[in-house]
Amino acid sequence: MSKRNRQHRHNKILARKAGIKPGSLLIPSEAFTPRFFLMSFSEDVFEEEELPTYQELMQRVRSRPDVRHWIDIRGYAEQPVLEMLLQDFGLHALQLEDVLNDYQRPKVEEFGGNRLFLITRMLRWSPEFRTLDDIQLSLFTGPNYVLSLQSDYGDCLNPLRERIRAGKGIIRQRPAVYIAYAILDVVLDYYFPVMADISVYIEELEQQVLREPNKGTLTLVLDLKNELVKLRRITWPARDLMNELLRMDENTIPANLKVYFRDAYDHAVQLIDLVDNHREMASSLVELYMSTVSNRMNEIMKVLTIISSIFIPLSFIVGLYGMNFSRENPETGQVYRYSMPELYEPYAYPILLGLMAILILFQLYFFYRKGWFRSF
Template sequence: MSSITTKSSQIQVIAYGEAGFKEESIIEPEQAKKYLQRWPVTWVNVDGPMNAQLATEVGTMFGAHPLALEDAIQLRERAKVDIYGRHHFIVARMVVPGENIETEQISIFMGENFVLTFQEQPGGDCLQPVRDRIRRGVDDLDKHGPPYLVYAMLDSIVDAYFPLLERYGEKLEGLEDDIIVRPMNETVNEIHAVKRDLLILRRSIWPMRDVLHTLLHDSITFTDEELRFYLRDCYDHTLRVIEMIETDRELCSDMMSFYLSSISNRTNEVMKVLAIISTIFMPLTFVAGIYGMNFNTEKSPWNMPELNWYYGYPFALIVMALFVVVMLIFFRLRKWL
């Protein structure tokens, strides 16, 4: 299948039904009309840098509301759903595969026999499992209409968060071990980076809960009981993702508190050692200070007579050593050592 670029964007059409499927890249939006007339469900995906003129042309052809088109072009919307009669406009945030955490907006227009999607960036996305299901025809996706396709997209978008969160969970476990063994500033920087990424994910997935709640309770299109089972399952997955994000964020906060506590404990241990050393040397300094006054022993017999004593210097050292021993025994009895 060739990849044909239209005004810096790619238009891909996947039309399917019980009779099979047809997949093609098209040049002009008008070429999609023939699929709308022949196939029960037509999925038109506009992939790449958002082109306002192309988006307006494609959206108008499918009867999209002008306000919904404006939101799709702006690329600054949080996840939401707007219902225009039997047409639905859904905005979601997809996780972009890569080393750095990024999300992109996907705008979904759903009508009676079509699904129109606008993706913010070209390249890989998390909707490949949906395409593979259509190509294989291994489940009931080809027997249901556009609402089931929209569910499959939303479910794939939500499930794409799980591998990423598992990776962050493993990273936090390693950082926790580093904090316990050797707390360093670099570890704190990594924790801050993880917490910032989790905040991005939280802002992306949190509104999705409201989207699925609206589709379950306020939409007249998603009324099929079996489809509602699937939507509830997707809703549960969203809640699990939110809980995992909140748990990891709390873990980051706990790790920061533990790091600060470890640094404080290390500082206290250092200060404790220095205080003990200073305390031990206080009497030694006192003794050395006394014998450093240099009174003249010839003027008075009271002027340090031990200075002329044969054992005076060893006696002073023994006194100092006794001070040290006595203080160490005292510290040990008080459990300060």
């Protein structure tokens, strides 16, 4: 997502209408046309298909109540589809409003007979713009289905789809809520490569700060700090989401599945630690920038001080002999003993230049002995 698109989304969040009816389904102007994907599976059965219409999707789901379904809808642009979702899955309008206002923090809600409404955020690091791209993923669980809704066509869930296709592990044998866990787990797993990319970028910025401590570099560091603040606003609610799932009744989250959610909770805690470490590293980059700029300024001032120290005595000598006091009074012819007899010496000028050169060499030798040139 480019900076322009992110700014557009930010403006859209700020421009939400005040006073509108709760549960109003306001479709974003940039919403994609919905696409309907269905995975139906059990321990012995697997079917996968992209359906052309919502009606055909629901027909397939209703025709196979004996298997579990992952209903994946990508895109929000059709109002009738949203209204049918409310009716067919027994959703509340406020829940679907949260889906459409797709910059919600990660959360979980229990509703209607031990069903769950979950929101998480998929992350991706943009190497081109050095920014975080995040997409909201909304999940609804039911007795034999998981309904996922997202605004974009692309996501990070292909590894999970491959596991289901291959029948690896126990995912086909578990209830629908386990599929929701698997989706959350894959989303969290993708946070770690993002953190690794950010760590590499921090190292690059550190080298750049040392080489070129200019305003452009400082802007990059401050932009990174803003991205880490956004990442922290995502990871902390993600941990709270997992904690809420662990506290739920066994009728909602079976006891034999809570060990998996506890593992995901541990991942969220690790991510928070990484985010906090990266924020400290970003803050240290600002301090490093200020220190580097200050050191360079000190070096510049040191050079200027040496130059000034050399020319101050020379300026004194030149100024002294620039007074041009005449030794002889032109009116009376009287010769003044304490005027400048050197002005009339035949070799006064080269002698004075030689003395000034000797003085410069003496000062340079003195500065060298003091160690002033060692840091250059």
